[in-house]
Amino acid sequence: MFDKLHEECGVFAIYGHPEASNLAYLGLYALQHRGQESAGICSSEGRDIHCHKAMGHVADIFTPEVLADLPGDRAIGHTRYSTAGDTVLANAQPFSVTCNKGRIAVAHNGNITNAGELRRELEREGSIFQASSDTEVILHLVARSRERTLAEALREALLELDGAFSLVFLSQDSVIVARDPNGFRPLAIGRMELPEGGTAWVFASETCAFDLINAVYVSDVEPGEMAIAGPQGLQRERFAPQRARSQCVFEHVYFSRPDSIVFGRSVQHSREMMGRLLAREHGVDADVVVPVPDSGVAAALGYSSESGIPFRHGLIRNHYVGRTFIEPSQSIRDFGVKLKLNPVRHLLAGKRIVLVDDSIVRGTTSRKLVRMVRNAGAAEVHLRVSCPPTISPCYYGVDTPDKNELIAARHSVEEIRQFVEADSLGYLSLEGLRQAVEDARREYCYACYTGDYPTELIQIEDLMAAKPVR
Numbered sequence: 025m026f027d028k029l030h031e032e033c034g035v036f037a038i039y040g041h042p043e044a045s046n047l048a049y050l051g052l053y054a055l056q057h058r059g060q061e062s063a064g065i066c067s068s069e070g071r072d073i074h075c076h077k078a079m080g081h082v083a084d085i086f087t088p089e090v091l092a093d094l095p096g097d098r099a100i101g102h103t104r105y106s107t108a109g110d111t112v113l114a115n116a117q118p119f120s121v122t123c124n125k126g127r128i129a130v131a132h133n134g135n136i137t138n139a140g141e142l143r144r145e146l147e148r149e150g151s152i153f154q155a156s157s158d159t160e161v162i163l164h165l166v167a168r169s170r171e172r173t174l175a176e177a178l179r180e181a182l183l184e185l186d187g188a189f190s191l192v193f194l195s196q197d198s199v200i201v202a203r204d205p206n207g208f209r210p211l212a213i214g215r216m217e218l219p220e221g222g223t224a225w226v227f228a229s230e231t232c233a234f235d236l237i238n239a240v241y242v243s244d245v246e247p248g249e250m251a252i253a254g255p256q257g258l259q260r261e262r263f264a265p266q267r268a269r270s271q272c273v274f275e276h277v278y279f280s281r282p283d284s285i286v287f288g289r290s291v292q293h294s295r296e297m298m299g300r301l302l303a304r305e306h307g308v309d310a311d312v313v314v315p316v317p318d319s320g321v322a323a324a325l326g327y328s329s330e331s332g333i334p335f336r337h338g339l340i341r342n343h344y345v346g347r348t349f350i351e352p353s354q355s356i357r358d359f360g361v362k363l364k365l366n367p368v369r370h371l372l373a374g375k376r377i378v379l380v381d382d383s384i385v386r387g388t389t390s391r392k393l394v395r396m397v398r399n400a401g402a403a404e405v406h407l408r409v410s411c412p413p414t415i416s417p418c419y420y421g422v423d424t425p426d427k428n429e430l431i432a433a434r435h436s437v438e439e440i441r442q443f444v445e446a447d448s449l450g451y452l453s454l455e456g457l458r459q460a461v462e463d464a465r466r467e468y469c470y471a472c473y474t475g476d477y478p479t480e481l482i483q484i485e486d487l488m489a490a491k492p493v494r
């Protein structure tokens with residue numbers, strides 16, 4: 025029995041650019057979809073570390089005045105999503121501290137699964153915790169290290185962590201980034217040639233952040249790799265030996281933006297392939313393919329191309345409403361579907377519809393959507409889902425609810441079809457998903473579809489101990 029932490033985030037870092045905090049702001053703006061609860065930036069001019077974080081969206085938090093107070097040529101940033109109950113500023117990142125390595129700040133995407141165990145050990149040795157987040161554990165491990173510099177301390181500390189972490193650190197003299205040895209969450213490296221000469225190094229959860237600031241995608245931070253951007257340029261090194269990779273396939277299914285390259289692969293391309301394979305596995309005689317915007321659009325395009333059934337935007341999204349999933353209570357989430365999407369009767373009335381979405385979690389959204397399409401006059405509604413049934417929670421940084429709330433954990437596909445009131449229901453198979461991301465080398469994590477976790481997980485109390493402030 026395990027519990028899970030909820031954390032979906034975007035991270036960004038930049039070293040060597042005179043407008044570091046402005047670019048961090050733009051980078052976070054492009055990563056806004058990875059977390060809409062809070063955002064923060066810490067910058068440094070080499071002496072001090074300056075931070076600003078707040079609840080809300082990136083564009084609302086970072087006004088020109090706020091950015092003017094974040095000087096220096098290096099910065100890190102974070103945008104955070106969380107579930108009900110812990111939506112407070114204390115949880116906003118980056119976290120910054122002063123310790124024997126000087127001033128440091130850190131931002132984290134992922135979940136450290138042995139945080140509770142590490143915390144107890146650190147407390148036994150005299151560490152005092154302000155809060156109980158797993159990111160704070162990393163800072164204590166760094167502070168405890170006898171090594172002199174942040175980089176040296178990290179070489180030790182990172183080896184003690186289990187689970188998922190894409191980390192960006194800021195010290196007075198460098199930006200350091202690291203990715204866990206399994207490579208669960210993405211982290212990309214980019215470069216910018218400055219007009220006045222010299223190179224700025226940038227790091228981001230997704231490459232769409234590079235596009236906005238005209239940075240060039242160089243490569244990913246490899247699993248088990250640490251990269252240090254400092255006065256000597258960029259140095260890359262392994263902190264952990266090679267291990268079997270387990271990159272999160274859900275980044276390609278849903279979480280990342282389609283215009284990003286994630287794990288070296290176009291997200292749009294993966295999603296279109298998911299749709300094509302879905303059409304092959306679950307073809308149906310129908311008149312129109314309709315995506316659930318925006319999450320189902322690329323897969324619906326693939327489904328339409330493969331099946332020859334025309335693609336139409338039969339549901340129109342109000343873009344000024346946040347993702348429905350963010351709403352804290354069931355009643356608001358259901359209402360949110362209507363707030364967010366409205367059917368185009370003209371396209372749906374009398375038609376046999378293939379409705380394509382990326383995933384079914386609890387099933388409540390799908391049921392609302394099927395009803396909405398039917399109420400708009402559709403003759404038949406065939407629901408197609410571009411990933412396998414979600415049967416197990418994620419412990420590595422994607423917010424899936426507890427197992428007992430996952431409809432596919434307890435119900436067959438036929439029972440789910442009845443619940444969502446569709447005429448037919450088809451999920452992409454695990455093999456189909458593997459093929460869509462071209463995972464011939466078995467480098468992805470599919471635990472939410474299989475229950476087969478690639479790392480050893482620790483007991484419920486450990487995760488609970490780390491839970492309150494995440």
Ligand code: AMP
Pocket residue numbers: 278316319347349381382383384385386387388389390422423424
């Ligand atoms: P439901 O089945 O009602 O729980 O919600 C499913 C919808 O939530 C789908 O349309 C997905 O696009 C979306 N979704 C699935 N997983 C997540 C997640 N981890 N974060 C935000 N939205 C998600």
